[in-house]
Amino acid sequence: MNKLTVKGIAALPPGKHSDGAGLWLYKRETGAQWVFRFTIHGRRREMGLGSYSVISLKEARDLAGDLRKAVHADKDPIKEREKQRREEARNIHLLEEVAVDAFESRKAELKGDGKAGRWFSPLELHILPKLGKVPVAEIDQKDIREVLAPVWHTKAETARKALNRLGIVFRHAAALGLDVDLQAAEKARALLGKPRAKKTNIPAMPWRDVPKFYQSLNDGSVTHLALRLLILTGVRSAPLRHIREDQIDGDIWTIPPELVKGRRDATTEFRVPLSSEALKVIEQARRHARAGYLCPNVRRGVISDMTLSMYMRRLGLEYRPHGFRSSLRDWIAECTNTPYEIAETVLGHKVGGAVERAYRRTDYLEQRRQIMEAWAALLTSVGDHS
Incomplete structure (x- = not known):
């Protein structure tokens, strides 16, 4: 075994040269090829291992060693390789x-x-x-x-x-x-068959209880500030968690289209009017900002939806962060005279058919601004909200 050397191979003439134990180098004028010779079931066979320009002497010896083990186990290396290739091709379609x-x-x-x-x-x-x-x-x-x-x-x-x-x-x-x-x-x-389970709504805190909960979020942490801003704006969790400083211009927060649910048009954004209270919360959040994000995670990225949900769960609350959208919508319905179209737009919902929306270009920004200021005033007020 190990008859060949790296230096010696370069000087070898064209022909078949044995390294021992079944490993051969077939050298030609145009290049050299590794070959493994073996006998199995009384039949002598040759198996190509690859070009010398690709497979080194050491790699060829390692391959030959593995193949000798297969022969010793009464397995035909050529058939085993074909079987492996078929399996690999089959796995592509798993x-x-x-x-x-x-x-x-x-x-x-x-x-x-x-x-x-x-x-x-x-x-x-x-x-x-x-x-x-x-x-x-x-x-x-x-x-x-x-x-x-x-x-x-x-x-x-x-x-x-x-x-x-x-x-x-x-x-x-x-x-x-x-x-x-x-x-x-x-x-x-x-x-x-048809599923028996009925779709259940996400548990939402009654709007009368929201001010007390909002005011309890007072430790200035990312979790508390994120929940405050979620309640104040009525947006979904994803855009809130990914809010960036460059999305805010004055008292308007523009949510990019990729974070607006149900809006995949690359030009469609959603403007959120920020109340004076929301601007205060954003100012506090700026001290936590990292990589432009106002609600960063402890290690990397942004705060997770689970972080907000787990905070409420630890307090023994059955409600979910997403439910504050329902709280806001119920308050609008019960305590204001807001038209349906504007109330739904507050939550970023589409209203009317495609043709109707094509002619109605407004997003009711100024009307929504008044609603959000009134909502913020309720959240920061002290006393009985019944």
Whole structure:
């Protein structure tokens, strides 16, 4: 063994040169090739290992050592390599691989490029643990029913999203040229039946209790300031957590389109009028700012939605941060004479059909400014709010 040397190989003439124990170097005028000779089941075979320009002498010896072990175990290295290549080719079409590819190709369509992971998470939680390693072409409606049945009635909304995402993945697989059943997801839906669970609203704090809670958020921490600003503005959690100094111009906060739910037009933004109280909170938040973000996380990025929810949970509250939007909407309905269109616009909801919206260009900014000032006055007032 180890008959050849790196320096000696350069001086070798064209021909077949043995390094020992089955490893050979076939040298030609145009280059050199490693070959492993072995005998198995009484049959002598040769297996190419690659070019000398790519595989060094040491690497060739290591490869030959592994192959000798395979022969000793009565395995044909050539057949084992072919089997491995078939397995690798087959793995490219596993459901998890196609799902990831489908997700990557749709990132541009998703809010924040899908960084929050909400598009992919239903698949990751309920589909891929059991079907991820299965070739997508082999999956049928019975397989899908089996994995979703345990959560179809107990976690109906998540299960529904998982099934919808799976349908998209199957369509993506078909576009890749794979032989899949495009109706598998819908067939599984028929097998699963109608979910028993009813959609429940996010628990919202009664508006009369919000001022007391708002005033308790007084330690100046990022969590307290973020919750204050969330309550004051009535926006969703994502734009609040990603609020940046460069989004604020005077008393107007402009939420970029990628953070506006349901608005994927690259030119569509949403303006939020900031009350005098909101401007005070923003000024306090500036001392925590990092990389332009007013609500940074302790280590990196921005404060998480879970941080806000867990804070309320630790206080023994059943309410969720998102529920403050409902609190604001109820107060507007019960205590003001705000027209429906303006009240809905406060929450960033679309009102009317596409044609109606095309002719109605206003976002009621000045009217909303008055509402938000009145809401802030309520939040900072002392006494009985019944």
